Amino acid sequence: MKRKIISLSVTAILALSMILTGCKAKDSTKEQETQSVNNLIESALESINNNSEAAKALNCKVDNYTYNEADITCYIALNQDKASISGDGAGFKDGVLTINSAGTYKISGKLNGRIEIDASKDDTVNIVLDGVDISCDSYAPFTVWQADKTIVYLNGDTTNEFSDAAEYTTLSGTTDDDTPTAAVFSKDDIQFCGDGTLIVNASCNDAITGKDDLIFVSGTYKITANDDGLVGKDSVIIENGSFNMEME
Secondary structure (H helix, E strand, O other), X not given: OOOOOEEOOHHHHHHHHHHHHOOOOOOOOOHHHHHHHHHHHHHHHHHHHHOHHHHHXXXXXXXXXXXXXXXXXXXXXXXXXXXXXXXXXXXXXXXXXXXXXXXXXXXEEEEEOEEEEEOOXXXXXXXXXXXXXXXXXXXXXXXXXXXXXXXXXXXXXXXXXXXXXXXXXXOOOOOHHHOOOEEEEEOOEEEEEEOOEEEEEEOOOEEEEEOOEEEEOOOEEEEEEOOOOEEEOOEEEEOOOEEEEEEO
16 A cells, blocks of 8 residues: 655645544635645645655655564653653653653653653654643643654553643743743654554644654644644654644
8 A cells, every 4th residue: 555645834734634634724614615725735645655756755754663562661650740760761850751861661640740851862762652641830741852853652542641831931041942832842853653642732832843853653633722733844744643633
């Protein structure tokens, strides 16, 4: 079966997601206008998939990651304002779970706080979400400050939820320019995959932002955003998945 990889502008991808899920924008569109957008997307898909060099370039960015229990290097169980950590590469202080090295981290539980990834620029960090509910009342609940690539795997039959604050504080030692612009925010490549569900409630600004490549291989995504749903600076690539987005 020929794989389809979508690499479109953010507005086109948002339109595609709304068409696929039946979600409506604030201003209702006429049937012929919707059909026109459908035709535009189909043309873009055909162009991408008929261009072998373009398809090859996009394919090389997609990591067909599969999760095995034997791969886990660190287990993390969250409990409101605490965390139990079994393994290396992670630490917890003042409501912040920090991951600072390559490895595979399996995370479960509920946290009033946030997750931060700050590893080496050559590290690949694999995050297995196994039923998490993370909300932060002053900041973004999930940020990647540095890594070569972060892969977020949504474990099958689990629902995982991130909720941010309506307004972010500026952390000590940083400036406003360092403040995340999305509830799920990455300064480097980030990929989402797996058979689970990710819910993002973005009250401040955007829902999911990647400052490099933002890649979706599979999974179910339910997004509510005060601004944009998906933002990728270099590219937004969607290979597969179910998307339901509501944006202001």
